[in-house]
Amino acid sequence: MASDFKLDAYLRRIGFIGAPRPDLETLTQAHARHVDAIAFEALDPFAGRPVSLAMDDLQAKLVASRRGGYCFEQNALFRGALTAIGFEVESLAGRVTWMSPPDAPLGPRTHMLLRVTLPEGVFLADVGFGAHLLDAPLAFLPDTVQRSPAATWRIETLGERYGLAVLTPEGWRRAYVFDLQPQLDSDYALGNFFTANSHEAPFRRTLILERLTRTCRINLVDLSLRRRWRDGRAEERAIADPADLAQVFDKDFDIVPPIPPEEIFARLARL
Helix, strand or coil, X not given: CHHHCCHHHHHHHHCCCCCCCCCHHHHHHHHHHHHHHCCEECHHHHCCCCCCCCHHHHHHHHHCCCCCECHHHHHHHHHHHHHHHCCEEEEEEEEECCCCCCCCCCCCCCEEEEEEEECCEEEEEXXXXXXXXXXXXXXXXXXXXXXXXXXXXXXXXECCEEEEEEEECCEEEEEEEECCCCCCHHHHHHHHHHHHHCCCCHHHCCCXXXXXXXXXXXXXXXXXXXXXXXXXXXXXXXXCCHHHHHHHHHHHCCCCCCCCHHHHHHXXXXX
């Protein structure tokens, strides 16, 4: 994969500064700049379009074009970049619990995350959890509270599994549950097909975008836009019309949608 990865183009896309090396400083900078530059979005499933995880397709979409992607795309691209730089990376899978009651049965493995081994220890890297983007790698220290520039996190011990939780104004909220079983690309192919095509997955029926800049977390869920600044301020408003939606795509998320904003707005207005 590393020989096929256009690393220079990726580094330009995320605005990386300096020479990348397989160290914690590079991992931390790349993680933060990735979630700032490449928005989480699932417009292809929302539009009924297929989602390819082939590396050439990922680079054409997320690097060469003004598009983003969802977890399988984002973390596969990030894994490609880290591997090209020389990092030791393992691919893991998670079961999303963000919208589920605490006692709900666990669902399928529909999330991709990465485990990166450095001299300083093992780190969890994840640039693709679009419900609450993570802006920095986390040291794999279960049951230890860790602070990133944008949020407070904790990797929970759950028997033979682990959970990633974030501190919200309402208390701790678990994002997903995972284990340390390495995943093959064929495992992700199954999860990606389900996530992109099943009406049981959220992306066919809900518009979800997120971008995490160095000053602000920006979320769009259907026609509701929310900004949360790191100083605690928050702002929420409704999208007024197709022109407003087009402006939000362009200015807030730096993406060009695969179908016209007028079509997206009309579909959302009927919900």
